[in-house]
């Protein structure tokens with residue numbers, strides 16, 4: 600695998616008042632990989648995404664995309680720099696059609712003429728198997744299609760780095776397999792992915808490496824099969840006493 604570092608996080612911390620939710624978390628994301636993030640509820644996973652996307656300001660530490668420090672950059676600038684993300688609670692414009700939602704996201708990511716945006720969004724729709732829902736109002740989509748749309752919206756901003764926040768929950772086995780196949784296709788197109796997911800088998804099917812958080816601290820990082828076999832990971836994540 601190419602070991603070039605696309606995202607570098609060093610000592611990232613976040614507190615809400617006296618409550619510390621992330622403590623000195625450091626890791627690298629290599630270009631072209633899928634890094635899975637595991638951790639029990641409240642471990643700080645989404646907060647970590649908020650630090651990367653700029654939705655929240657870190658209390659300490661540094662994050663770099665390539666050679667560029669992200670400190671002080673607002674979310675829309677980070678999006679234009681190539682960071683796309685999904686949200687645990689999807690945020691489509693429900694009154695707009697699927698295609699219109701993508702056009703808005705593409706305009707936010709920027710850099711394309713209107714004509715090129717149309718062609719690009721049509722391609723993203725095809726990739727995400729949503730072409731036949733292009734003119735359906737986002738509010739009327741089924742769960743799997745809402746998840747596809749959330750992913751498609753992030754892709755429409757043309758990211759180098761895609762942050763996926765729990766997109767596999769609540770799906771049937773077949774739907775979750777289809778989602779895993781889609782994540783693989785996105786990775787194969789050269790987009791680097793960080794995926795927070797509780798659905799372990801989905802994550803294990805595609806992640807190149809895993810990082811585990813517990814109480815805001817990194818407790819493990821490495822090859823997925825080795826990481827999930829660690830006694831501490833078994834204890835905190837799977838509730839298994841070693």
Ligand SMILES: Nc1ncnc2c1ncn2[C@@H]1O[C@H](COP(=O)(O)OP(=O)(O)OP(=O)(O)O)[C@@H](O)[C@H]1O
Nearest residue numbers: 615618620638639640641642643644645646647687
């Ligand atoms: N805006 C906020 N104000 C205060 N506390 C917050 C805020 N956002 C998150 N927290 C707290 O920070 C901790 C970490 O939350 P976070 O959502 O990052 O966890 P998570 O690992 O993503 O959990 P889950 O798997 O349940 O989504 C939790 O205790 C949460 O209550």
